[in-house]
Amino acid sequence: MSLNNPQLQKLFGKTGITINSNSVSGYLVDNQTPMAIIYPKTIQELSTTLKIASENHLNVVPSGGNSRMNLGNQINAIDLMISMSNLDNILNHNPADLTVRVQSGITIEKFSKLLSQHNQFVPIDPPLPNIATIGGTLAVGFTGPLKWMGGNLRDTVIGMTIVESDGTIVKTGGNVVKNVTGYEMSKLHIGGLGTLGIIAEVAFKISPLPHHETTILIPVNKSNDLSQVTHDIFQSHITPLSIVSMDVSTFKSLKIKCKLDSKYVACIRLGGRRNEVQRMSTEIKKICQYVDDFIELDKSNFIWNKIANFGYPVSPKNRMIIRITSLPSKTISITNQIRKINTSFSPVDFKIISDHTHGNSIILCDNLTTSQYILELIKEIREKVHQYNGCVILESIPQNIKSQCEIWDANPNTIQLMGKFKKTYDPFQTLNPGRFAGRI
Amino acid sequence: MSLNEIIYKFENIVGSSYVIHATEDLIAYEYDGSIDRSLPNIVVIPKNTKQISEILKICYTNQVPVIARGAGTGLSGGAIAQNGGVSIGFSRMTEIIEIDPENHLAIVEPGVINSELSEKVSEYNLYYAPDPSSQQVCTLGGNIAENSGGLHCLKYGVTTNHIIGMEIALSNGDLVWVGDKTRESPGYDLRGIVIGSEGTLALATKLVVRLLKKPETVKTFLAAFKSISDASEVVSQIISSGIIPSAIEMMDKLAISAVESSINPGYPHNAEAILLVEIDGLHEAVIEESKDITQIFKQYDLLELREAQDEKERINLWKGRKGVLGALGHLAPNYYLVDGTIPRTKLVEVLEKINQISKKIKLPIANVLHAGDGNLHPAILFNERNTSERDKALEAGAEILKICVEVGGVLSGEHGIGLEKQEYMPLMFNQSDLKSMSNLIYAFDSPNFNPNKIFPTGKKNITEINQSGIISQSGSEIFI
Numbered sequence: 001m002s003l004n005n006p007q008l009q010k011l012f013g014k015t016g017i018t019i020n021s022n023s024v025s026g027y028l029v030d031n032q033t034p035m036a037i038i039y040p041k042t043i044q045e046l047s048t049t050l051k052i053a054s055e056n057h058l059n060v061v062p063s064g065g066n067s068r069m070n071l072g073n074q075i076n077a078i079d080l081m082i083s084m085s086n087l088d089n090i091l092n093h094n095p096a097d098l099t100v101r102v103q104s105g106i107t108i109e110k111f112s113k114l115l116s117q118h119n120q121f122v123p124i125d126p127p128l129p130n131i132a133t134i135g136g137t138l139a140v141g142f143t144g145p146l147k148w149m150g151g152n153l154r155d156t157v158i159g160m161t162i163v164e165s166d167g168t169i170v171k172t173g174g175n176v177v178k179n180v181t182g183y184e185m186s187k188l189h190i191g192g193l194g195t196l197g198i199i200a201e202v203a204f205k206i207s208p209l210p211h212h213e214t215t216i217l218i219p220v221n222k223s224n225d226l227s228q229v230t231h232d233i234f235q236s237h238i239t240p241l242s243i244v245s246m247d248v249s250t251f252k253s254l255k256i257k258c259k260l261d262s263k264y265v266a267c268i269r270l271g272g273r274r275n276e277v278q279r280m281s282t283e284i285k286k287i288c289q290y291v292d293d294f295i296e297l298d299k300s301n302f303i304w305n306k307i308a309n310f311g312y313p314v315s316p317k318n319r320m321i322i323r324i325t326s327l328p329s330k331t332i333s334i335t336n337q338i339r340k341i342n343t344s345f346s347p348v349d350f351k352i353i354s355d356h357t358h359g360n361s362i363i364l365c366d367n368l369t370t371s372q373y374i375l376e377l378i379k380e381i382r383e384k385v386h387q388y389n390g391c392v393i394l395e396s397i398p399q400n401i402k403s404q405c406e407i408w409d410a411n412p413n414t415i416q417l418m419g420k421f422k423k424t425y426d427p428f429q430t431l432n433p434g435r436f437a438g439r440i
Numbered sequence: 441m442s443l444n445e446i447i448y449k450f451e452n453i454v455g456s457s458y459v460i461h462a463t464e465d466l467i468a469y470e471y472d473g474s475i476d477r478s479l480p481n482i483v484v485i486p487k488n489t490k491q492i493s494e495i496l497k498i499c500y501t502n503q504v505p506v507i508a509r510g511a512g513t514g515l516s517g518g519a520i521a522q523n524g525g526v527s528i529g530f531s532r533m534t535e536i537i538e539i540d541p542e543n544h545l546a547i548v549e550p551g552v553i554n555s556e557l558s559e560k561v562s563e564y565n566l567y568y569a570p571d572p573s574s575q576q577v578c579t580l581g582g583n584i585a586e587n588s589g590g591l592h593c594l595k596y597g598v599t600t601n602h603i604i605g606m607e608i609a610l611s612n613g614d615l616v617w618v619g620d621k622t623r624e625s626p627g628y629d630l631r632g633i634v635i636g637s638e639g640t641l642a643l644a645t646k647l648v649v650r651l652l653k654k655p656e657t658v659k660t661f662l663a664a665f666k667s668i669s670d671a672s673e674v675v676s677q678i679i680s681s682g683i684i685p686s687a688i689e690m691m692d693k694l695a696i697s698a699v700e701s702s703i704n705p706g707y708p709h710n711a712e713a714i715l716l717v718e719i720d721g722l723h724e725a726v727i728e729e730s731k732d733i734t735q736i737f738k739q740y741d742l743l744e745l746r747e748a749q750d751e752k753e754r755i756n757l758w759k760g761r762k763g764v765l766g767a768l769g770h771l772a773p774n775y776y777l778v779d780g781t782i783p784r785t786k787l788v789e790v791l792e793k794i795n796q797i798s799k800k801i802k803l804p805i806a807n808v809l810h811a812g813d814g815n816l817h818p819a820i821l822f823n824e825r826n827t828s829e830r831d832k833a834l835e836a837g838a839e840i841l842k843i844c845v846e847v848g849g850v851l852s853g854e855h856g857i858g859l860e861k862q863e864y865m866p867l868m869f870n871q872s873d874l875k876s877m878s879n880l881i882y883a884f885d886s887p888n889f890n891p892n893k894i895f896p897t898g899k900k901n902i903t904e905i906n907q908s909g910i911i912s913q914s915g916s917e918i919f920i
């Protein structure tokens with residue numbers, strides 16, 4: 001930090017940009033408080049803010065809804081937080097073209113509402129949609145447990161405006177659905193955790209909402225049966241929107257009003273024309289002949305909202321959230337292995353939701369005790385996952401162990417290459433310093 | 441290091457039969473699908489990643505330009521060695537390394553031909569979705585470099601949506617995995633950056649591709665219109681009604697007459713425009729969607745609405761579309777095929793403007809469109825020997841691209857920038873945008889990879905620029 005607070009106030013005072021250094025205590029990032037929070041109202045103001053910050057070697061944390069600020073390695077230092085909350089306008093929605101362009105501070109809820117008025121959607125379903133923003137969700141880049149078959153978050157972005165660390169405003173892509181004009185720079189920022197630039201505007205390609213939706217719950221008692229069910233549906237010629245599974249204690253923790261007596265449940269989300277959904281549902285029953293019970297729920301959005309919010313809001317002190325990615329065919333073996341860890345330690349309360357189309361699992365661990373124990377648990381989980389060539393992201397871990405473990409499993413080769421990107425696009429380590437994979 | 445020393449080193453790596461350096465042998469490598477011509481100094485054809493790595497090390501130390509080459513079907517001059525250098529051919533890296541039907545994945549080498557992959561995985565009822573019209577010959581490596589689309593990308597997306605990981609070779613010969621077999625891998629999405637980078641940042645050496653289940657039912661319609669604006673309106677209507685067909689293709693009167701006089705697929709002669717609309721999916725969905733689409737069609741005064749009754753008729757309907765570029769050869773000795781994308785709702789307006797341009801320059805323009813995506817391919821017909829016609833065609837191409845950008849569209853929907861459109865980049869991007877993009881070359885340390893492409897040089901004048909877009913001859917199986 002090269003400036004004190006009065007100096008900072010003076011610098012920004014000249015620009016007319018809103019700066020708040022009074023109530024900053026609620027905006028902790030890794031136990032550090034920013035000196036001030038800046039609220040740019042235009043991209044130009046955002047650009048000026050970053051220009052001032054980089055010229056004065058200040059460290060900046062971009063902030064959306066602040067719902068995922070605990071994701072990432074321990075930050076090296078923080079001087080300013082830039083809130084995107086005033087940049088939340090819809091710039092251009094063209095329903096007939098199935099495209100939309102928004103400022104990145106818009107909340108997911110506001111965004112989805114706009115689209116659903118036209119029976120449209122973008123497959124983004126993060127936890128806490130009323131506070132999470134488009135910018136934050138893209139910067140984090142997870143597709144999450146709830147996703148629509150085939151839809152990957154990064155595939156829906158067709159253009160972006162980015163403000164780079166030195167304040168340069170950069171446009172990439174466009175507002176049309178098919179485009180190979182120049183490099184696709186937006187890919188650097190989706191999942192880049194705000195370490196190479198701040199996402200200011202995003203253009204999406206949107207999809208029509210399915211006419212009709214149904215969810216089928218398939219209760220089973222043996223893990224082998226669960227494996228069979230998810231496998232058989234994934235391999236069949238029907239294409240559900242999601243195939244998710246969990247054990248019954250996890251299901252109960254979601255507080256879904258639906259009685260289950262089995263040990264596990266597979267949740268199959270179907271969408272499409274009414275007849276099509278009906279046919280898929282019949283097919284599922286045919287495919288899973290060995291199952292005796294199916295629960296079909298017509299109005300089922302509430303289940304998927306609960307699944308999306310799984311684990312949230314987090315209180316990081318006694319809860320840990322771990323995200324695993326593997327091949328879809330390995331998810332059940334991995335989660336079985338992880339559940340076994342339970343027995344070799346003092347009791348861990350695992351709750352796990354697995355997605356069988358993309359192969360992710362989200363693991364919640366509660367009742368954590370000492371740091372030593374948590375670190376060992378993480379090590380053990382990593383070992384199990386690596387046996388199946390999967391990878392681990394520690395989404396949310398207690399603050400006091402952050403300095404002792406790496407959040408992402410990235411290989412050293414890739415980290416080295418990534419370091420060159422950081423050097424090129426953020427040479428003074430202005431943005432989120434130290435927080436990304438490999439402490440970039 | 442002298443040229444001869446480099447040749448000698450390459451021969452040690454790959455064997456002398458796979459290093460080509462005699463001028464008469466190099467000629468086969470001087471062009472691609474465009475008409476630019478330029479000889480590389482050496483062509484080297486490695487067998488595996490290790491050999492590529494060793495070759496690249498030598499090129500890096502000597503700062504020799506490296507130009508990757510797939511099948512050479514690119515239409516923007518991407519595989520042309522305009523400043524000489526080493527062309528790396530992928531024709532021996534054609535192995536399908538692994539098919540994982542359980543996870544709907546395959547790992548392949550970049551020299552694999554696009555359609556071969558779908559054939560190989562067909563026994564598992566799977567296929568590789570991106571289907572550029574050149575799919576019988578183009579390589580997956582070339583597809584990656586151009587982020588190629590295809591007829592069915594309207595519903596299924598382009599190359600980047602179907603490649604989940606790659607092994608890439610960096611300019612210094614290092615090999616790095618970006619993405620892998622899992623759908624989310626940690627770190628910056630360098631996979632997404634390399635795809636579409638036209639061989640300027642890294643070479644793809646292994647690809648993990650996503651495979652899709654084959655659709656249960658497919659239905660294809662031909663609708664013939666009395667006006668091109670009706671056809672354009674129908675495209676918007678279908679899209680905004682919440683149906684995403686797998687393909688919506690449009691051809692105008694001139695294109696129809698060209699195919700009718702050569703291939704004769706049975707399109708109505710008197711139509712101002714036809715649409716080919718294909719929908720696929722589960723039987724029930726296809727039935728309902730076809731009802732809705734028929735309703736939309738019926739709001740217009742159609743000359744004809746035909747639904748393919750069987751696979752034979754379906755193939756026949758597509759045959760005309762597939763053969764259109766070859767057929768244009770019957771109308772004029774040359775054509776300049778323009779590639780640009782516009783918002784779909786601007787089709788009526790832009791096609792009218794193209795029509796006016798055609799009248800103004802007194803040259804016919806045949807329109808063939810991936811209409812569902814708003815991807816235009818106006819083909820300006822002319823005779824190369826008549827220099828005034830040629831210049832007018834080139835200027836008209838430039839004008840069309842400007843119109844695309846003005847209505848909120850872009851310079852290229854699927855053929856890339858390469859040499860053809862590099863000088864137009866400032867129409868869409870300012871200095872800061874371009875600087876940010878070119879910074880990637882520094883981050884990848886790849887100034888010797890396919891140098892002097894994509895970015896404007898400011899040197900060429902308009903009549904030189906476009907030459908690469910002109911295709912003088914095309915076969916009957918051509919399908920753009």
Ligand SMILES: Cc1cc2nc3c(=O)[nH]c(=O)nc-3n(C[C@H](O)[C@H](O)[C@H](O)COP(=O)(O)OP(=O)(O)OC[C@H]3O[C@@H](n4cnc5c(N)ncnc54)[C@H](O)[C@@H]3O)c2cc1C
Pocket residue numbers: 061062063064065066067068069072084104105123124125126127131132133134135136137139140141142143144145146147153193194195197198199200308310311321362395432
């Ligand atoms: C268990 C779990 C499940 C999830 N499931 C899904 C899912 O199903 N679908 C889905 O889409 N997402 C999913 N996510 C991702 C997630 O919810 C996002 O992290 C969240 O939406 C963040 O929004 P925010 O605005 O609160 O970001 P913040 O918490 O404000 O910021 C998050 C990070 O992004 C950076 N950032 C914020 N705004 C910007 C910007 N404009 N430009 C650059 N960087 C910025 C911040 O510096 C910070 O590092 C999931 C996450 C978890 C933990």
Ligand SMILES: Cc1cc2nc3c(=O)[nH]c(=O)nc-3n(C[C@H](O)[C@H](O)[C@H](O)COP(=O)(O)OP(=O)(O)OC[C@H]3O[C@@H](n4cnc5c(N)ncnc54)[C@H](O)[C@@H]3O)c2cc1C
Pocket residue numbers: 472473507508509510511512513514515517518519530550571572573574577578579580581582583584585586587588589590591638639640642643644645854855890918919920
């Ligand atoms: C008749 C015809 C129809 C076409 N139809 C379509 C269509 O429908 N849709 C569409 O999108 N395109 C189409 N094209 C354009 C072209 O076929 C595609 O761009 C194709 O992807 C090029 O593949 P290729 O193997 O021929 O590549 P090449 O032309 O050999 O090379 C293209 C670019 O890729 C780079 N490259 C090649 N291999 C690699 C590698 N392994 N790693 C990194 N870079 C590499 C080259 O350096 C070059 O810049 C068509 C072309 C023709 C001639």
